Amino acid sequence: MKRIVIKKPGSWKALELETCADPPEPKASEVVIDTAYSGVNFADVVARQGLYESANKQIGYPMCLGFEWSGRVAAVGADVRDLAVNDEVFGVSKFGGYASRLVLDRRFVFKRPASFSLAEAAAFPVAFLTAFYGLVELGAAKKGQAVLVHSAAGGVGGAIAQLARARGCRVFGVVGSEHKKDAALRFGCDAVSVKPEGSRTWIDEARAFAPEGYAVVLDANGAETLRASYNLLATPGRLVIYGFHTMFRRGGGRTDWLRLAWQWLRTPRFDPLAMTNDNKAVFGFNLSYLFDEAELLERAMGGFLDGVAQGQLVAPPVVEVPAASVGEAHQKLESGRTVGKVVLRW
Ligand SMILES: NC(=O)c1ccc[n+]([C@@H]2O[C@H](COP(=O)([O-])OP(=O)(O)OC[C@H]3O[C@@H](n4cnc5c(N)ncnc54)[C@H](OP(=O)(O)O)[C@@H]3O)[C@@H](O)[C@H]2O)c1
Known part of the structure; x- marks a missing residue:
């Protein structure tokens, strides 16, 4: 698999695409995802510069950023019965979302709404x-x-x-x-x-x-x-x-x-x-610091998915950048000129 890491704080050049070992087999409550898109957030820019206290405290270096993603289910743990291989999904991750393969607890994974493309789904949760x-x-x-x-x-x-x-x-x-x-x-x-x-x-x-x-x-x-x-x-x-x-x-x-x-x-x-x-x-x-608030996540995401189904909420406009050009994605966000969201395409 591939992932984007920063080994020390810096400019766009600090973002490195590297090949690493596949993640381990999922635990009973986990889902393995082949990532299609990773959402880019201003917090990632702040973390890249070493100024995001939450990232410094919670993960350290080498640091893999990324709070949101979309993709296809590659495998499920023994207790996950409502998702199947190839289902299209999206969701959140407490960091680590800038990677081509993810292993996440089931509660961070949601089915892609029919009206959203995978790129739009990755731009939605955060x-x-x-x-x-x-x-x-x-x-x-x-x-x-x-x-x-x-x-x-x-x-x-x-x-x-x-x-x-x-x-x-x-x-x-x-x-x-x-x-x-x-x-x-x-x-x-x-x-x-x-x-x-x-x-x-x-x-x-x-x-x-x-x-x-x-x-x-x-x-x-x-x-x-x-x-x-x-x-x-x-x-x-x-x-x-x-x-x-x-x-x-x-x-x-x-x-x-x-x-x-x-x-x-x-x-x-x-x-x-x-x-x-x-x-x-x-x-x-x-x-x-709120990703472990299971009730909040479920209630909020449930409300959004209803809002999307009823046509009250729509996907933001999305600019796609290849994952290999992640520096360009950060550059766009830091320009302060973007409308909607920027996502990385794997
Ligand atoms: N507290 C949290 O949990 C949390 C979670 C997510 C995001 N955030 C924060 O929410 C804000 C928005 O995040 P986002 O990812 O959705 O970004 P965004 O709003 O899509 O992009 C940042 C926007 O900030 C404005 N801006 C003002 N000064 C800027 C500067 N020096 N450099 C770049 N942009 C500047 C620009 O809009 P205008 O020129 O139109 O003002 C720019 O488009 C960020 O401050 C982020 O850190 C906080």
């Missing part, structure tokens, strides 16, 4: 699980409420817009460039503001859309927008923080330590006394 946890579990967004989503044409942002629309929320999206606007509207935003880096006009546009304030704001930008996001909350309102991508230089490839330090210093620290008086809550979370 974005939607992140969106679900942020918008529904923490954000508790309800019908009729105003929701603001940053990077609304990206993987997670696009999924948040879709889930928010499906819940009957009023959705305001913010995107970094004009070419993303139509996609954000298609995903479910009722209005979209274009925010080139450093621009602040989006704040007035967001206020005009929901003068009463937002019940939920979902922000993975970091220092650049967090304070404004908090100020735009209604009372009560919930700010859900799930990333810090403006800490990185767009198209950077390498870690820009000066920018990182500056953005870290600029990151707002929220005051519990002010939060209590303002009636505003601030949440943060990391999906990679």
Whole structure:
């Protein structure tokens, strides 16, 4: 089998495609998958640069990244009776998904929805699980409420817009460039503001859309927008923080330590006394620590598959890159210009 590893943190060149021994026979509850596609996430970019604490803590080096995949069942363990060889499946992995063959517990494996291609299926779970946890579990967004989503044409942002629309929320999206606007509207935003880096006009546009304030704001930008996001909350309102991508230089490839330090210093620290008086809550979370929450995974994925079957949720647009060109896939994501998701084709 083949897998992509990084032996030490670095630029796109740190990603190496290597041949390694096939995984061992599956245990009773496991499934062996011949991977068709691996999804690429911004977290992989952060981990490649050695800055993803969860990866450093949970797997170390050599590091095989990858949280999601699709493919065909190659073998099943003795207790797995509802899947058969050649079934088309997709799912999640706690790292290790950048590999041509996977051995995973049955509960991480789901049947491919008929309306999704295998490429689309590999692009689906992480974005939607992140969106679900942020918008529904923490954000508790309800019908009729105003929701603001940053990077609304990206993987997670696009999924948040879709889930928010499906819940009957009023959705305001913010995107970094004009070419993303139509996609954000298609995903479910009722209005979209274009925010080139450093621009602040989006704040007035967001206020005009929901003068009463937002019940939920979902922000993975970091220092650049967090304070404004908090100020735009209604009372009560919930700010859900799930990333810090403006800490990185767009198209950077390498870690820009000066920018990182500056953005870290600029990151707002929220005051519990002010939060209590303002009636505003601030949440943060990391999906990679939630993979063992079996009930959450089953409930969320079950809901998505129903939503897909009913036509409420659609696959994000997908850009395919050969697995051997994984550096190019990271480069695309780091450009900050992608719409939807990037996947690796095995
Ligand atoms: N906490 C969690 O468990 C969890 C799970 C999954 C993802 N995430 C986070 O969610 C965010 C989105 O992840 P994703 O995989 O779906 O990526 P994505 O949104 O498809 O792509 C990243 C987007 O971020 C924006 N951006 C702003 N500054 C950027 C920079 N310096 N470099 C690159 N992009 C920049 C760009 O959109 P605009 O220009 O339109 O704003 C870009 O398209 C990331 O911050 C990621 O770390 C967190």
